[in-house]
Amino acid sequence: MxxxxxxxxxxxxxxxxxxxxxxxxxxxxxxxxxxxxxxxxxxxxxxxxxxxxxxxxxxxxxxxxxxxxxxxxxxxxxxxxxxxxxxxxxxxxxxxxxxxxxxLTDSKVTKELVDEAYNRSLKEVKASHILILVAENASPADTLKAYKKAVEVREKALKGEDFGQLAIQYSEDPSAKENKGELGYFSAFRMVYPFESAAFSTKKGQISKIAKTRFGYHIIKVEDIRDNRGEVTVAHIMILKPQSQTPEELQAAKNTIQDIYKKLQQGENFESLAKQFSQDKSSAPKGGVINRFGSGQLSSEEFENAAFSLAKPNDISAPVESNFGWHIIKLVEKHQVEPIENMTAELEDKIRKDERSRLITNSLTEKLRKKYSVKRNDKMYASVAKTVSDKYYFGEWKLPEDAKPYEGNLVTIEKNVVSGNDFLNYLNAQQRAENTVKPIGKLVEKQYQEFVDYKLNEMYNANLEAExxxxxxxxxxxxxxxxxxxxxxxxxxxxxxxxxxxxxxxxxxxxxxYTWGNRVDAVILSSTNKDFAKKAQKLLKKGKTADEIKTEFNVGEKVNVMSNAGVFDENSDALPKESRKKEGVSDVISDGEYFYVVKINKLLPAGIKxxxxxxxxxxxxxxxxxxxxxxxxxxxxxxxxxxxxxxxxxxxxxxx
Structure with missing residues (x-):
C-alpha cells in the first residue's frame, strides 16, 4: 500500500x-x-x-x-x-x-449469483478436461469445425474410452500431455464461469455437456465431489532455502529443520521453538501463527495439504518441503465455511471481477431500455449504414471524408441527442475487433444496438449524483x-x-x-536437560563456539542443545527472563521448560539514536x-x- x-x-x-x-x-x-x-x-x-x-x-x-x-x-x-x-x-x-x-448493477441478478456462488462454495469438484481451441471471434466455419471435433471426442469418452488417454491424444491444452487433463480440486471462482457451471452441473463419474468458454470447447469429466475443506489457522516453523542452494547449505538447512522436529518429538514447546528459530520473521514473534487460509489460497499445495491433513488442534506435521523452504506445521483451529450472510460482501466483490458480471450488466441494460425513451431517426441511420462496406471486415473501411451530412440527430435518448458522427466514430473504433457477422448490414445493426446500450449506460453513469x-x-x-x-x-x-x-x-x-533501549550482543544455548546446559556452560567458558558445542552434544538422532545468536533487546522473548545483563557466561537459567546459558559478548547501553x-x-x-x-x-x-x-x-x- x-x-x-x-x-x-x-x-x-x-x-x-x-x-x-x-x-x-x-x-x-x-x-x-x-x-x-x-x-x-x-x-x-x-x-x-x-x-x-x-x-x-x-x-x-x-x-x-x-x-x-x-x-x-x-x-x-x-x-x-x-x-x-x-x-x-x-x-x-x-x-x-x-x-x-x-x-451500475442489478441487485436481483446479483443476489441470484451470490446465492449460486455460495452454494457452489460449499463443495469442491475434482475434474479433468479436454480442450478444443477456438477463438471467441472465430469464423462460423472454424467454430463449427472445432465444435464437431469436440462432439466426436465426447462421444468416445461416453463410450468408455480412457479419458486421460483421450486428453493426451486430443486436448489442445499444452499441459494435457503431462497431467492427462487433470485439474485437481476446485470450488467457485477458481475456473472461468462457463467451465465452472458445466463442472458443477455434472454428476460424479459423468461427462459434462460441451462447455464453451473464451478459450474454446471443453469436455469435462467430474471425478469426485467433496465438501469444501473450509479454512484452517496454523502455526509453522520455517527454515528458508539458502539463496545459493549449494549442496552443503541445503543439507545444513535440512539438518536444522530435522533438529527442531526432534526437539518437538522430545516434548519441547512449539511456540518457544518458533520464536527462537523460525525464519518467517512475520510469524515467529507470534509463535509461528499465520493468517487463516483455504484450499488454493497459498502458493504451496504441499503446505496446504499438510495443514488440512492435521486432524486435531495442536497436531504437528513432519517437516514439509515447499518452494521456499521447510516447514513444521501445527494446527491451531479449523474453520467451517461461513454462513452466507457473513460472505455476501466478499462474494459480490468476486462477482464484479468475474465473467458473471456480464449477466448483471446485461440485466441493467435491459432495465435502462425501459427506463429511458429511445427514438431512432431511421433516415439518418440509413445514411450512416450506406457508408459501411465489406472493407470493414478487413479493417480497411474509412470514415466519410465529408462529416457534415452526419452531424444531425441519429438517436434521441430521453432529451439527449446523439449524432450520426458519434455512431460513425464508434463503428471505426469497433473495426479493430474481429467481426464475423454477415452481411454487412446485419453487422451494422448489431453494432448500432451495442452503441445504444453503451450510450444508455453512459447517460445513467453520468447522472449517478442526481440518482x-x-x-x-x-x-x-x-x-x-x-x-x-x-x-x-x-x-x-x-x-x-x-x-x-x-x-x-x-x-x-x-x-x-529518540533513544535505544539496552541491548546485548549474545549467544544463547538452550536445552530441556539441565545437565547438558551445565556442560554447555563449561564449554562456553573455555571459548568453544555454539556450533562446536552442538556438534559434541547432538549425536545421531538426538538433539540435546539448540543455539541462537545475535543482537537482542534486553526484553527480547529470545532471552531468558532471569538472565543477568553483564558480559561473560551466565549461570544456568531455568525458564519454563528450558534451561539456558547465555554468553554476552558485549553490552550495548541505552543511548540517543x-x-x-x-x-x-x-x-x-x-x-x-x-x-x-x-x-x-x-x-x-x-x-x-x-x-x-x-x-x-x-x-x-x-x-x-
Whole structure:
C-alpha cells in the first residue's frame, strides 16, 4: 500500500466518511464568509467517535478545531488552484469510475449469483478436461469445425474410452500431455464461469455437456465431489532455502529443520521453538501463527495439504518441503465455511471481477431500455449504414471524408441527442475487433444496438449524483480528500523530506525523544536437560563456539542443545527472563521448560539514536510539527468565525 492509498483509507473510512441527509441544520462556522453546517459536523463526529484512538479528539472543542483545520486546508488548496491540475482531475475521474461500479448493477441478478456462488462454495469438484481451441471471434466455419471435433471426442469418452488417454491424444491444452487433463480440486471462482457451471452441473463419474468458454470447447469429466475443506489457522516453523542452494547449505538447512522436529518429538514447546528459530520473521514473534487460509489460497499445495491433513488442534506435521523452504506445521483451529450472510460482501466483490458480471450488466441494460425513451431517426441511420462496406471486415473501411451530412440527430435518448458522427466514430473504433457477422448490414445493426446500450449506460453513469445522494456525498468527500493530499504533499511532506537544515535543527531540539533501549550482543544455548546446559556452560567458558558445542552434544538422532545468536533487546522473548545483563557466561537459567546459558559478548547501553538511525520517526514528527504551525498560519490567512451559541447547542445534542 502506498502513501496515497493509506491516506485515503484513513480519510474516507475514519475522518470524514458517512452520509445522511439532515434538513435541520444551522451555520456552525464560516471561512471567508463561506458557511459550514452543523449537520456535517455532527455526522462526522458521531461516525468516528468509536474509531479515534486519541482521547483528545473526542473532546468536542478539540474536534471542532480539527474540523476547522481540515476545511481551512481545502480552502487553501482551492486558492492555489490545485483543483485545476490534470493529474488531480485524472485521479478523481478514476476514483469515480471505481465507485460507480457499485451502482451500475442489478441487485436481483446479483443476489441470484451470490446465492449460486455460495452454494457452489460449499463443495469442491475434482475434474479433468479436454480442450478444443477456438477463438471467441472465430469464423462460423472454424467454430463449427472445432465444435464437431469436440462432439466426436465426447462421444468416445461416453463410450468408455480412457479419458486421460483421450486428453493426451486430443486436448489442445499444452499441459494435457503431462497431467492427462487433470485439474485437481476446485470450488467457485477458481475456473472461468462457463467451465465452472458445466463442472458443477455434472454428476460424479459423468461427462459434462460441451462447455464453451473464451478459450474454446471443453469436455469435462467430474471425478469426485467433496465438501469444501473450509479454512484452517496454523502455526509453522520455517527454515528458508539458502539463496545459493549449494549442496552443503541445503543439507545444513535440512539438518536444522530435522533438529527442531526432534526437539518437538522430545516434548519441547512449539511456540518457544518458533520464536527462537523460525525464519518467517512475520510469524515467529507470534509463535509461528499465520493468517487463516483455504484450499488454493497459498502458493504451496504441499503446505496446504499438510495443514488440512492435521486432524486435531495442536497436531504437528513432519517437516514439509515447499518452494521456499521447510516447514513444521501445527494446527491451531479449523474453520467451517461461513454462513452466507457473513460472505455476501466478499462474494459480490468476486462477482464484479468475474465473467458473471456480464449477466448483471446485461440485466441493467435491459432495465435502462425501459427506463429511458429511445427514438431512432431511421433516415439518418440509413445514411450512416450506406457508408459501411465489406472493407470493414478487413479493417480497411474509412470514415466519410465529408462529416457534415452526419452531424444531425441519429438517436434521441430521453432529451439527449446523439449524432450520426458519434455512431460513425464508434463503428471505426469497433473495426479493430474481429467481426464475423454477415452481411454487412446485419453487422451494422448489431453494432448500432451495442452503441445504444453503451450510450444508455453512459447517460445513467453520468447522472449517478442526481440518482443517488449518497454517491454525490462520497464523491464530494473524495474530491476534497484528493485536494488535501496534494496540498499536504506540497506544503508539508516534501518539505520535511528535503529541508535538511530544518530537520537537523528539529532533531537537535528533540533528540531525547529518540533513544535505544539496552541491548546485548549474545549467544544463547538452550536445552530441556539441565545437565547438558551445565556442560554447555563449561564449554562456553573455555571459548568453544555454539556450533562446536552442538556438534559434541547432538549425536545421531538426538538433539540435546539448540543455539541462537545475535543482537537482542534486553526484553527480547529470545532471552531468558532471569538472565543477568553483564558480559561473560551466565549461570544456568531455568525458564519454563528450558534451561539456558547465555554468553554476552558485549553490552550495548541505552543511548540517543543518531539522526540516520531515527530518521523515519524524526521525519514523521517534523511533519506533524510543520502541519501544526502551518494550520496556525492558515487561521491568519483566512477569516474564521465560529457561531458559538450554535456550537453550545451542538455540544448539548452530542454526548461524547
Amino acid at each position: 502506498n502513501l496515497k492509498q493509506l491516506f485515503f483509507g484513513i480519510l474516507l473510512s475514519v475522518n470524514f466518511a458517512g452520509y445522511s441527509q439532515n434538513a435541520n441544520k444551522e451555520v456552525l462556522f464560516t471561512i471567508d464568509d463561506k458557511p459550514y453546517y452543523t449537520d456535517e459536523f455532527k455526522r462526522v463526529y458521531n461516525k468516528n467517535i468509536d474509531l479515534v484512538k486519541d482521547e483528545s479528539q473526542k473532546d468536542l472543542d478539540q474536534y471542532l478545531d480539527l474540523f476547522v483545520g481540515y476545511k481551512l486546508k481545502i480552502n487553501k488548496a482551492n486558492k492555489l488552484g490545485l483543483q485545476e491540475g490534470l493529474a488531480y482531475q485524472a485521479e478523481l475521474k478514476s476514483y469515480r469510475n471505481q465507485l460507480s461500479k457499485n451502482y 443517488f445522494p449518497e454517491f454525490s456525498a462520497v464523491m464530494d468527500e473524495y474530491r476534497d480528500g484528493l485536494l488535501l493530499f496534494d496540498l499536504m504533499e506540497k506544503e508539508i511532506w516534501e518539505k520535511a523530506k528535503t529541508d535538511t537544515i530544518g530537520l537537523q535543527k528539529f532533531y537537535v531540539d528533540h533528540k531525547n525523544n 543518531t539522526l540516520d538511525e531515527a530518521r523515519g520517526k524524526v521525519v514523521n514528527d517534523y511533519q506533524q510539527y510543520l502541519e501544526e504551525k502551518w494550520v496556525g498560519d492558515l487561521k491568519q490567512e483566512f477569516k474564521v468565525s465560529v457561531n458559538k451559541p450554535v456550537f453550545e447547542k451542538v455540544k448539548k445534542e452530542i454526548k461524547p
